[in-house]
Amino acid sequence: MHTLQIKLLDPRLGRDIPLPGYATAGSAGMDLRAALEAPLCIEPGATVLIPTGFALHIGDPGLAAVLLPRSGLGHKHGIVLGNLVGLIDSDYQGQLFVSVWNRGREAFTVEVGERIAQMVIVPVVQAHFEIVDEFADSARGSGGFGHSGRH
Numbered sequence: 001m002h003t004l005q006i007k008l009l010d011p012r013l014g015r016d017i018p019l020p021g022y023a024t025a026g027s028a029g030m031d032l033r034a035a036l037e038a039p040l041c042i043e044p045g046a047t048v049l050i051p052t053g054f055a056l057h058i059g060d061p062g063l064a065a066v067l068l069p070r071s072g073l074g075h076k077h078g079i080v081l082g083n084l085v086g087l088i089d090s091d092y093q094g095q096l097f098v099s100v101w102n103r104g105r106e107a108f109t110v111e112v113g114e115r116i117a118q119m120v121i122v123p124v125v126q127a128h129f130e131i132v133d134e135f136a137d138s139a140r141g142s143g144g145f146g147h148s149g150r151h
């Protein structure tokens with residue numbers, strides 16, 4: 001279990017609006033809640049930026065956070081993320097925002113404190129490029145997009 005530093009920017013966090021956390025011991029994602037002043041109606045096709053009320057500094061370049069939709073909201077109501085997936089860099093220190101897109105056909109109202117997305121902490125490997133003329137192992141070759149015989 002890693003410890004990450006957060007700053008509470010909205011005084012309601014940890015009181016009226018629970019802090020992000022894992023719903024069960026086996027949950028991969030922490031639910032993120034909407035730190036809205038009032039319920040917000042998202043019209044079909046619209047995208048809104050919703051504050052979470054806290055800033056996160058991951059710090060360790062070997063980690064990142066990925067924001068994903070909640071399955072139920074996405075499947076039943078068409079509420080997904082405007083950027084499809086949010087990526088939080090380890091050196092980001094600002095407030096976390098969730099871009100929420102109503103891809104459904106009906107308006108959807110986000111309530112104050114509602115769980116709108118989930119955040120997964122993931123390991124990251126950084127790489128740099130070495131420019132070569134030939135790859136050391138050229139066994140597979142450059143065929144792609146269906147060249148392995150399965151379409």
Ligand SMILES: O=c1ccn([C@H]2C[C@H](O)[C@@H](COP(=O)(O)OP(=O)(O)OP(=O)(O)O)O2)c(=O)[nH]1
Nearest residue numbers: 067083085086087088089092095096097098099
């Ligand atoms: O759903 C998201 C995605 C990103 N971020 C924050 C954290 C991330 O580290 C920063 C920059 O995100 P990204 O690199 O994806 O944005 P960009 O469009 O490439 O812009 P820039 O890096 O120039 O800010 O914005 C969020 O709060 N929510």
